[in-house]
Amino acid sequence: MPFAVEAGLGELSRLNKMVSSEFGAAVRLCKVFTDLPMACDKPIDCGIVEFCKRCKKCAEACPSGALSFDDEPSFKTRGPWNNPGHKAWFEDSYECYEFWQQVGGGGCGVCLASCPFTKAAGGWLHATVESTVSMTPVADHFFRIMDDALGYGKQPGDIEQWWTKTRPA
Ligand code: SF4
Ligand code: SF4
Structure with a gap:
C-alpha cells in the first residue's frame, strides 16, 4: 500500500487502503522488483482524502463497525495490527x-463495493467526480448524496439473481 501511494496510483482513504481515482477500491496491488533505471513517480492529491472526510459511506456500510468515523485521519492506531x-x-x-x-467463503468486501469511486470506468458520475473533487471539495457532499441516490454499493435484494447475470461488456 505505501509503495502504491508513494507512486501516485491513488490516495490512502478512509478504508486505510489505497483508492484510485480511476478504479476506486477495486484494485489488487502487486510489486515488481527491477534494477531498470526509471524515473520516480510522486504521491498525488486527486481529492480522495478530502472526499473521504465528508463521505464516510464505507464506515456506514461496514457490518462490523471496523472502519473509522473520525472526520480527520490521525496517528491514533486501533490495535497492534496497525502499522x-x-x-x-x-x-x-x-x-x-x-x-x-x-460469513465464511471469501470474506466480506462490502466497504470496497460501497465506495463511490468503485465504479465501472466511464460512468458519468465517476467522470464528473474525477474531474471535480480535486478542484472543489465543497462539491464532495453533493457527490456522496448522488451516489446514494443512484444506488451504488447496494447489495442486490435477490442474491440468486447474481448467478444469472450477464457479464458486463
Ligand atoms: S471487509 Fe467488511 S467487515 Fe471488513 S472493514 Fe470492509 S465492510 Fe467492514
Ligand atoms: S466510501 Fe467514501 S469515505 Fe470510504 S473510501 Fe470511499 S470515498 Fe472514502
Whole structure:
C-alpha cells in the first residue's frame, strides 16, 4: 500500500487502503522488483482524502463497525495490527476478521463495493467526480448524496439473481 501511494496510483482513504481515482477500491496491488533505471513517480492529491472526510459511506456500510468515523485521519492506531508512524483512518482489523469468519467463503468486501469511486470506468458520475473533487471539495457532499441516490454499493435484494447475470461488456 505505501509503495502504491508513494507512486501516485491513488490516495490512502478512509478504508486505510489505497483508492484510485480511476478504479476506486477495486484494485489488487502487486510489486515488481527491477534494477531498470526509471524515473520516480510522486504521491498525488486527486481529492480522495478530502472526499473521504465528508463521505464516510464505507464506515456506514461496514457490518462490523471496523472502519473509522473520525472526520480527520490521525496517528491514533486501533490495535497492534496497525502499522504506526503515519496519519491514517486506522481500522479495527479484529472486528473485520471476526465478521469474515462469520460469513465464511471469501470474506466480506462490502466497504470496497460501497465506495463511490468503485465504479465501472466511464460512468458519468465517476467522470464528473474525477474531474471535480480535486478542484472543489465543497462539491464532495453533493457527490456522496448522488451516489446514494443512484444506488451504488447496494447489495442486490435477490442474491440468486447474481448467478444469472450477464457479464458486463
Ligand atoms: S471487509 Fe467488511 S467487515 Fe471488513 S472493514 Fe470492509 S465492510 Fe467492514
Ligand atoms: S466510501 Fe467514501 S469515505 Fe470510504 S473510501 Fe470511499 S470515498 Fe472514502
